[in-house]
Amino acid sequence: MKRIYFDHSATTKVDPEAREAMLPFLGENFGNPSSIHSFGQEAHTAVDNIRQVLADFLGSSPREIIFTGSATEANNLALKGVLESFHRCTVCGVECPEKGRIPHLIVSQIEHHAVLDTAKHLEKQGYEVTFLPVDKNGLVSPQEVKNAIKENTVLVSVMYINNEVGTVEPIAEIGEMLKAVNSERKNKNLRKVCFHTDAVQAIQYLDCRIDKLGVDLLSLTAHKFYGPKGVGALYIRQGMPLVRQMDGGWQECSLRAGTENVAGIVGMGKALEIGIRNQESGIREKIEKLRDRLIEGVLKNVPKCELTGHPQKRAPHIASFVIDGVEGESILLMLDEKGVAASSGSACTSGVLEPSHVLLAMRIPVEKTHGSLRFSLGKDNTQEEVDYVVEILPEIVAKLRKMSPFK
Numbered sequence: 112m113k114r115i116y117f118d119h120s121a122t123t124k125v126d127p128e129a130r131e132a133m134l135p136f137l138g139e140n141f142g143n144p145s146s147i148h149s150f151g152q153e154a155h156t157a158v159d160n161i162r163q164v165l166a167d168f169l170g171s172s173p174r175e176i177i178f179t180g181s182a183t184e185a186n187n188l189a190l191k192g193v194l195e196s197f198h199r200c201t202v203c204g205v206e207c208p209e210k211g212r213i214p215h216l217i218v219s220q221i222e223h224h225a226v227l228d229t230a231k232h233l234e235k236q237g238y239e240v241t242f243l244p245v246d247k248n249g250l251v252s253p254q255e256v257k258n259a260i261k262e263n264t265v266l267v268s269v270m271y272i273n274n275e276v277g278t279v280e281p282i283a284e285i286g287e288m289l290k291a292v293n294s295e296r297k298n299k300n301l302r303k304v305c306f307h308t309d310a311v312q313a314i315q316y317l318d319c320r321i322d323k324l325g326v327d328l329l330s331l332t333a334h335k336f337y338g339p340k341g342v343g344a345l346y347i348r349q350g351m352p353l354v355r356q357m358d359g360g361w362q363e364c365s366l367r368a369g370t371e372n373v374a375g376i377v378g379m380g381k382a383l384e385i386g387i388r389n390q391e392s393g394i395r396e397k398i399e400k401l402r403d404r405l406i407e408g409v410l411k412n413v414p415k416c417e418l419t420g421h422p423q424k425r426a427p428h429i430a431s432f433v434i435d436g437v438e439g440e441s442i443l444l445m446l447d448e449k450g451v452a453a454s455s456g457s458a459c460t461s462g463v464l465e466p467s468h469v470l471l472a473m474r475i476p477v478e479k480t481h482g483s484l485r486f487s488l489g490k491d492n493t494q495e496e497v498d499y500v501v502e503i504l505p506e507i508v509a510k511l512r513k514m515s516p517f518k
């Protein structure tokens with residue numbers, strides 16, 4: 112049976128060209144980038160070349176890029192690293208306006224768990240955290256971010272594209288607003304409010320130049336743009352106070368100890384280069400067209416089905432729905448039987464259906480959240496594949512509704 116992959120928000124297949132670029136570093140070029148001999152220097156050069164590729168893409172200096180093991184790790188480093196660095200100030204004993212203040216963090220309620228659970232952890236540790244609500248389309252309001260800022264606020268973290276519903280957040284507007292807020296704070300001798308974005312879902316599709324966005328920290332991960340798993344990066348604006356979360360060696364400007372994943376980093380760099388090339392040749396428009404065809408087809412053919420996320424401000428590759436009277440996971444299983452891989456926002460953890468925190472934050476009723484279904488498209492998907500899903504989904508939903516005990 113031919114299999115169709117519509118789960119690119121979960122992960123993507125490593126591009127053959129990226130895999131090819133990695134192979135020497137899984138073979139002859141096995142050196143440790145920290146070693147001074149030629150083996151080490153080869154690896155060091157390879158890693159630094161990719162640092163430059165990322166820097167060019169983000170419009171930063173290569174010294175502002177730290178390689179990590181994932182976006183989860185990058186997000187942890189950003190949030191914990193910044194909050195702890197400000198807290199350190201409160202105990203240093205030196206007279207400063209921040210002394211004795213507990214740092215305050217603002218995150219949106221629809222962040223990926225890598226940010227949300229890190230924020231919850233920090234809250235448990237005694238930091239102050241605001242979980243900012245979103246509107247019914249999953250949009251964060253820059254004005255509401257501004258209203259949530261207090262004297263002790265040190266960091267705002269808002270994702271670029273929501274991975275479940277595809278809403279594109281107004282990162283540049285929030286960045287602009289923070290710039291104005293920060294210049295006022297400077298006059299009052301208050302600390303700058305830093306800005307972090309989890310840009311994982313946006314890398315191949317949206318403008319990620321840090322100065323356009325006005326961010327101080329940005330997380331990404333290779334496996335969402337056709338690179339290998341287990342390698343990510345964090346952009347850290349020069350001069351940002353940050354406490355490292357991994358102690359040990361002096362790798363990555365002493366901000367992330369541990370020998371670099373050289374082959375992974377090389378694969379990530381090549382995947383990014385390919386992604387930029389594809390973007391220039393119009394991949395975004397191609398995927399958007401497929402997405403719209405899919406959304407239109409599903410809404411037309413499946414009764415009692417709604418699109419989730421913003422109708423216009425949405426990722427080129429995400430089509431997400433809630434379908435009345437069915438469970439998302441049952442749809443996934445039946446789609447899988449027909450060779451189609453998709454996903455659902457609700458996760459079945461130990462037999463209990465956990466409603467998606469994203470859909471709940473968008474004030475979608477709990478019963479409806481259980482019927483959530485997400486298709487995320489990629490560069491190799493075709494119109495035939497979209498049409499096939501549009502054809503089989505109504506039958507699957509009808510069958511499940513018939514079987515349902517709650518009618």
Ligand SMILES: *Cc1c(COP(=O)(O)O)cnc(C)c1O
Nearest residue numbers: 181182183223225274309311332
């Ligand atoms: C996949 C994803 C992550 C986690 O990335 P890993 O590298 O797998 O840890 C974080 N944020 C978003 C928005 C994601 O889609």
